[in-house]
Amino acid sequence: MTLQQLLRLAWRIFRGRATRFLSITHGVALGSVALSSAALLLTLAVLDGFEQTLQEKVALFVSHVDVRFLSPVAQQSSERWRQHLARLNPSICLASTYVELEALLSHRGNVEAALLHADVPAARSRYQALNIPELSAGMSCALGRPLAERLGVRRGDTVVVIASSGSSGALSTPVIGRIRVDAIYESGMRQFDESIVLVTPSVLHRLQHALLPTGISLWLDDARKSQWVARQIDSLFGAALYARSYRDIHPAMFTWIAMQKRPIPIIVGILSVVAAFNILTLLFVALVERRSTLATLRMLGLQRKHLLTMVVGYGLAVAIAGYAIGVAIATGFASAQRTMGLVRLDATVYFIDRLPVEFLWWHFAAVGTAVALLTLGVLVLPVLAAMRISPLAIIRIR
Numbered sequence: 001m002t003l004q005q006l007l008r009l010a011w012r013i014f015r016g017r018a019t020r021f022l023s024i025t026h027g028v029a030l031g032s033v034a035l036s037s038a039a040l041l042l043t044l045a046v047l048d049g050f051e052q053t054l055q056e057k058v059a060l061f062v063s064h065v066d067v068r069f070l071s072p073v074a075q076q077s078s079e080r081w082r083q084h085l086a087r088l089n090p091s092i093c094l095a096s097t098y099v100e101l102e103a104l105l106s107h108r109g110n111v112e113a114a115l116l117h118a119d120v121p122a123a124r125s126r127y128q129a130l131n132i133p134e135l136s137a138g139m140s141c142a143l144g145r146p147l148a149e150r151l152g153v154r155r156g157d158t159v160v161v162i163a164s165s166g167s168s169g170a171l172s173t174p175v176i177g178r179i180r181v182d183a184i185y186e187s188g189m190r191q192f193d194e195s196i197v198l199v200t201p202s203v204l205h206r207l208q209h210a211l212l213p214t215g216i217s218l219w220l221d222d223a224r225k226s227q228w229v230a231r232q233i234d235s236l237f238g239a240a241l242y243a244r245s246y247r248d249i250h251p252a253m254f255t256w257i258a259m260q261k262r263p264i265p266i267i268v269g270i271l272s273v274v275a276a277f278n279i280l281t282l283l284f285v286a287l288v289e290r291r292s293t294l295a296t297l298r299m300l301g302l303q304r305k306h307l308l309t310m311v312v313g314y315g316l317a318v319a320i321a322g323y324a325i326g327v328a329i330a331t332g333f334a335s336a337q338r339t340m341g342l343v344r345l346d347a348t349v350y351f352i353d354r355l356p357v358e359f360l361w362w363h364f365a366a367v368g369t370a371v372a373l374l375t376l377g378v379l380v381l382p383v384l385a386a387m388r389i390s391p392l393a394i395i396r397i398r
Contacts, residue, residue, distance in 0.1 A: 003309065010310035011317065013293055014286045022282075022289055026318070029275070029282040033322025034329060036271035037367055041330040043264055044363045049356030051257050055223055057189040057352065058246050058253070060126055061117070061196055063096075063217035064226040067233060067243045074240040078213040081241065088236075089229055091220045097213035099204050103163040105197070107151045114147065114197045116161070118204055126198070132183035135200050142183040144193030157181050163207045175207050188352045253351055269370070275322070276374035283315055283382035294386070304387060311386045312379055319375040323368055334359060 015026070067085065069075040078097050086095035101116040127134050132142055143153065153159055161177045179199065187193055220226060226245035233243035247254045287294070294307065334357040336342055343355035 003313075006306055006309050007313045007317070010314045013290055013310070014314050019289060022285055025282045025285045029278040029318055030322045030325070032271075032275035032278045033319055033371060034325035036275040037323045037326025037371060038329040038333075039271055040269065040367050040370070041326065041359070041363055042333065042357065044366070045330070045334060045357045045359045046355060047257060047261050047264065048360055048363075049358035050260075050350075050352075051254065052358050053352055053356040054189075054253050054257070055246070056129075057187055057192070058250060059219075059223070060129055060187055061189075061192045062246050062249055064220045064223050065218035065230050065233070065243055065245055066249060067216040067218060067241050069213075069215060070240055070242050075212045078216070082216050085216060085218060085233070089232065091222065091225050091229060092218050093221050094217075094219040096217045096219075098215060098217050099201070099212075100214040101163055101204055101207065103161050103197075103207070105147075105151060106160040106162065107153050107157065110151045112147060112150055113195075115195055116141075116163075116197050116199045116204060116207075118199050118201045127183075130185040130187060132185045135182050135198065137200065137202065139177065139179045139203055139206060140182040140200055141179045141203065142185050142198040143181055144196065145184055145186045146190060146194040147197070148181070148184045150194070153181050155181055155184055161203075161207065177203070177206055179203055188354070190353070191351060272370055272374055275371075276319075276378045279315055279318055279375055280378040280381060282318065283311060283379070284385065286314070287311070287382060287385055307386050308383055311382055312376075315375055315379045315382065316372070319371050323371045326367075327364065331359070333357075 014022075067081075069078070069081075074081060082095050082097050086092060099118050103114055103116050105112050105114050127142075130142075135142060141159075143151070143159075148154070151159060158178050158180050161179055163175050163177075185193070185198070218229065220229060223246070227247060230243040230245045230248065233241055294302075298304075298307065333342075337355060337357050341354045345353055345355055
């Protein structure tokens, strides 16, 4: 008999005219595999979604590698250093100097501390990612929504900026200016939305005429190389430059994700083991209830290897069907989450305001392989039980 004929025969024997108890056992096994597969897929997708979303959000305000100047001499030669770093490593796609300035913003009696940030080369892509128009030339800025709400400003309003006219630690007089709010952005990262103000370079030149670049932003072709590039810069130019990857700047975010990746898949993986044992129970029940039928087939000449193929094929069929249902559940929830944002998060705790779900191809391969291996592992006992069924069993049963 061919494999297709054996599988069809197995399905007709184990599912045809099934008793109520066998049908319930089949449903429980199918449902447990579906739920465990969906849970494991969603767990992997959420963890990787967190990491990818945080990486994308952080990249809107912090480059893959941030290089700071350690001496005034290096700061005055910022353009030379920028060109040198751009040629240092082929992984570096863009090197851009940027300027940051700590300041106070005031509007109608509300005062908030903020960090003014300007870098021309990366501005256009940043504005597109934040879904805000580019800032017009002149004294204009873009505020995060939480900061704008605390200040009580709307688009088109004017805020007062108070900044120091000297270097850090030096006695200086404050400089006061007015800037217009051209846009209000919302990145989803409350840590940035409530503190960073995007401004045009003319704002910083107006506040400090001789303001030198604060550092150099480096964007790479692969963000995973950021720590390696940062260590390379530190080892070569440690006396003049100080390089940090985006993971080093915000270690709490990515350390939290790394900690979650260790126990959660193990805990959810226990569900897969339970589902596999439900398949084991199903096969034992099916063998007991169909023992006379199988013994009859053995008397009619069904070989033992064909019987084993039928048992293994039926167990794998249940596992594959459950996995397919689990994939449908997981992808359906992910689609609904992306479009409607069903699960909201506290941004002050989880850094972002909605649950991110991002599937990768290896998620489906890993979960599918785990389901198949666990099913094959628990099939050993039903196979041994099936091998003990002999043609003489029909005589004892009757």
